[in-house]
Amino acid sequence: MWQPIWKPLLVMLALVVVFNVVYTALIDNKEADSAEVPYSRFKEELARDNVKEITIRGNSLKGEFRQKIPVTEQANRKSQTRNVGNFTTIMPAIQDPALMPELESKKVQVTAVSQETSPIVSGLIYMLPWLLIIGVWIFFSRGVKAQGPGAMMGGFAKSGAKVYESQKAPVTFADVAGMEEAKQELREVVEYLRDPKKFSRIGGKVPKGVLLVGPPGTGKTLLARAVAGEAGVTFFSISASQFIEMFVGVGASRVRDLFSGARKVAPSIIFIDELDAVGRSRGAGFGGGHDEREQTLNQLLSEMDGFDPHEEIIVMAATNRPDVLDPALLRPGRFDRRVVIERPDWRDRESILKVHTRKTPLGPDVDLAVIAKGTPGMTGADLENLVNEAAILAARENSAVVGMKQMELAKDKILMGGERKMYISEDEKRITAYHESGHTLVAKLLPGTDPIHKVTIIPRGMALGVTQQLPEDDRYHFPKSYLMNRIAVILGGRVAERLVFGDISTGAQNDLKVVTELAEKMVCQWGMSEKIGAVTFSRGEEHPFLGMKLAQEKTFSEAMAWRIDQEISAIIQEGETVAQGLLEANRDKLDALASALLEEETLDRRRIDEVIGNGER
Numbered sequence: 001m002w003q004p005i006w007k008p009l010l011v012m013l014a015l016v017v018v019f020n021v022v023y024t025a026l027i028d029n030k031e032a033d034s035a036e037v038p039y040s041r042f043k044e045e046l047a048r049d050n051v052k053e054i055t056i057r058g059n060s061l062k063g064e065f066r067q068k069i070p071v072t073e074q075a076n077r078k079s080q081t082r083n084v085g086n087f088t089t090i091m092p093a094i095q096d097p098a099l100m101p102e103l104e105s106k107k108v109q110v111t112a113v114s115q116e117t118s119p120i121v122s123g124l125i126y127m128l129p130w131l132l133i134i135g136v137w138i139f140f141s142r143g144v145k146a147q148g149p150g151a152m153m154g155g156f157a158k159s160g161a162k163v164y165e166s167q168k169a170p171v172t173f174a175d176v177a178g179m180e181e182a183k184q185e186l187r188e189v190v191e192y193l194r195d196p197k198k199f200s201r202i203g204g205k206v207p208k209g210v211l212l213v214g215p216p217g218t219g220k221t222l223l224a225r226a227v228a229g230e231a232g233v234t235f236f237s238i239s240a241s242q243f244i245e246m247f248v249g250v251g252a253s254r255v256r257d258l259f260s261g262a263r264k265v266a267p268s269i270i271f272i273d274e275l276d277a278v279g280r281s282r283g284a285g286f287g288g289g290h291d292e293r294e295q296t297l298n299q300l301l302s303e304m305d306g307f308d309p310h311e312e313i314i315v316m317a318a319t320n321r322p323d324v325l326d327p328a329l330l331r332p333g334r335f336d337r338r339v340v341i342e343r344p345d346w347r348d349r350e351s352i353l354k355v356h357t358r359k360t361p362l363g364p365d366v367d368l369a370v371i372a373k374g375t376p377g378m379t380g381a382d383l384e385n386l387v388n389e390a391a392i393l394a395a396r397e398n399s400a401v402v403g404m405k406q407m408e409l410a411k412d413k414i415l416m417g418g419e420r421k422m423y424i425s426e427d428e429k430r431i432t433a434y435h436e437s438g439h440t441l442v443a444k445l446l447p448g449t450d451p452i453h454k455v456t457i458i459p460r461g462m463a464l465g466v467t468q469q470l471p472e473d474d475r476y477h478f479p480k481s482y483l484m485n486r487i488a489v490i491l492g493g494r495v496a497e498r499l500v501f502g503d504i505s506t507g508a509q510n511d512l513k514v515v516t517e518l519a520e521k522m523v524c525q526w527g528m529s530e531k532i533g534a535v536t537f538s539r540g541e542e543h544p545f546l547g548m549k550l551a552q553e554k555t556f557s558e559a560m561a562w563r564i565d566q567e568i569s570a571i572i573q574e575g576e577t578v579a580q581g582l583l584e585a586n587r588d589k590l591d592a593l594a595s596a597l598l599e600e601e602t603l604d605r606r607r608i609d610e611v612i613g614n615g616e617r
């Protein structure tokens, strides 16, 4: 039905294009010799009689100098100076009455041009959008007819890669907080992309593929984008799961499209997120071979092998499962560099918070170091979220600044789920207050435990109350004495309840679970029981990937299982005895803490020390 009209339309479209090209070529052939200068500069040149002629159209003014002048310009973040004989400038909206007399006195040839464009040109410009729409429509209709359904999707989706002009979103290393080692390792890649020839000349080993390994939200994408920003190259990014989501056969062709796009604008960076989605070992999938995925992976491998030495493309990829990747991906010439990105420690968390509060008006009481210390395990993404939440809270309260209060609330919300609004009886409150006071007091009285940050009986998530301890540093190694004290602290809640009410509540259930797991690990994995000795058993292990316990083959006898159980309960018993002794001996402090909690609901570090009357810790 459209068959008879599309040809003339396309011809017309082509004519418009040709016309435009010729027009610009004719009019702007002085481009290379021309520059845009500030109006003040033009006036200066006029004053020293260096302007030969000008043409005025509306408020824009263009003209020729008598002698060329040097002009400095910003281009690609570099400044450049060149000599130009022609110029354009914009006249200020405030009229300059001195201009005409001066032009006359300097004998400058002045031409004024009407602002209207010729009717043919404006007619064409008016029609252009329509022509384009019709053209696009014809293009797609043709595609569908020629290749059947699905081709249209393929055409639309192409590779699904977003192309970021590096100039448009310049993220640099300054936007990535912490990660000093990772940045250091990637500096070489930046050097290479900035000046590949120089890099090879001084004998650097040309990088090809960089694998960023780390948990989600730790800033892998951000880091890759920053490498592109630092080097000033184009950044292509795609998530590997996008390769294989739509139709069979699309994955491989998307890989091809992506690489050919990157080749065209090289030097460039290709970033593939979730590499494991296509990069799993071949033939290892559930439910037989996953042909689609394997084809995509093969295409990726062959694209990476197919680079010419002069094709300056770096492929970066992110995963948190390097263990499942096909070994072929890790061979030399492919992802042969690995950068491990850990969850940030508190110092890095502090600098991440600094980056994300750059534009947030903060109250004078805000201490980012305290927040950083109170958020162990949080990633950069979590911290960004925390700052956003705090800002929303502040806005809701019509507060001009974000204070510590909002920060703490946001932190608690993210850590423990939103505040629970529910009715709690006075009795329950009392039990909770003693329970939490028990944890707090045992922690205060035992040496070498993590300092208490705050204790609260405001219910959150699944918990009726919370005692928060703040490790001074993130810890990876735990001495046995520390673990024993920790067990006593956790049991302190239950022990306090029994001491005061002669009864225990179900509120301690989670404490018991945590304590049992800890004791099990001490005995079975860390060899911390003297009776059993320095052996490890598969018991209490978590599945390394799924983070849960699986039915495992037993590698020890029934007799050993019995002894293990005995040891676990001995450890728990010991912790309970320690807590019991401390709380009995300090019953006055326990009562003081509990009643302060009932009164104030939340006690911070300083207030706790006041209540129990020791200020030294």
Ligand code: ADP
Binding pocket: 175, 176, 177, 178, 179, 214, 215, 216, 217, 218, 219, 220, 221, 222, 223, 318, 352, 355, 379, 380, 381, 382, 384
């Ligand atoms: P990943 O790719 O590892 O899942 P992203 O790079 O997508 O993580 O991180 C998500 C967001 O978290 C980023 O856009 C950034 O705002 C924030 N973020 C993560 N790590 C950092 C960091 N080190 N410095 C600043 N912001 C970070």
Ligand code: ZN
Binding pocket: 435, 439, 490, 493, 494, 507, 508, 511
């Ligand atoms: Zn508890």
